[in-house]
Amino acid sequence: MQKQSHGLAADHGRVELPGPAEDIACMRAALDEARAAVEHEDVPIGAVIVRGGEVIARARNRREEARDPTGHAEILALREAGERVGSWRLTDCAMYVTLEPCVMCAGAIVLARVPLVVFGAPDPKAGAVISVANVFDERKLNHHPRWRTGVLREECERVLRDFFASHRPAADE
Numbered sequence: 001m002q003k004q005s006h007g008l009a010a011d012h013g014r015v016e017l018p019g020p021a022e023d024i025a026c027m028r029a030a031l032d033e034a035r036a037a038v039e040h041e042d043v044p045i046g047a048v049i050v051r052g053g054e055v056i057a058r059a060r061n062r063r064e065e066a067r068d069p070t071g072h073a074e075i076l077a078l079r080e081a082g083e084r085v086g087s088w089r090l091t092d093c094a095m096y097v098t099l100e101p102c103v104m105c106a107g108a109i110v111l112a113r114v115p116l117v118v119f120g121a122p123d124p125k126a127g128a129v130i131s132v133a134n135v136f137d138e139r140k141l142n143h144h145p146r147w148r149t150g151v152l153r154e155e156c157e158r159v160l161r162d163f164f165a166s167h168r169p170a171a172d173e
């Protein structure tokens with residue numbers, strides 16, 4: 001394993017992960033991102049990445065806006081965090097996301113070595129943490145993010161429900 005030797009990650013080992021007391025404030029930041037997605041007709045899902053008590057990356061779902069099938073909030077937030085930290089290894093970062101990550105995003109979170117993910121609402125149709133797959137608990141993978149859920153769940157679900165009620169049928173997702 002190559003040692004990280006540049007960027008913010010150089011002081012690894014000194015950064016504490018957020019605890020439940022910080023969950024609501026961090027999820028509110030993710031919800032702000034989710035709401036911004038609606039302006040571009042994108043499904044309102046937002047994510048932020050927190051390191052040492054600071055939000056270092058924030059992103060919204062941009063699939064429609066960017067015509068990018070991989071333009072999920074989590075992927076874009078991971079990319080931004082990598083730039084900010086100066087490494088693809090986000091070993092002292094936590095992700096807050098309004099909806100349970102899909103298989104692609106859960107896989108990217110594992111690859112980025114993110115140690116903690118907090119999601120607001122479960123996604124019964126595509127969620128890859130507890131719903132349709134259990135990527136974070138897959139023993140055969142080499143990294144297992146811890147996760148918490150239910151933080152501001154009703155608000156996270158409401159922005160999605162409001163979007164689908166006024167835009168298009170949820171079946172399209």
Ligand SMILES: [Zn+2]
Pocket residue numbers: 072074101102103104105106
């Ligand atoms: Zn995703």
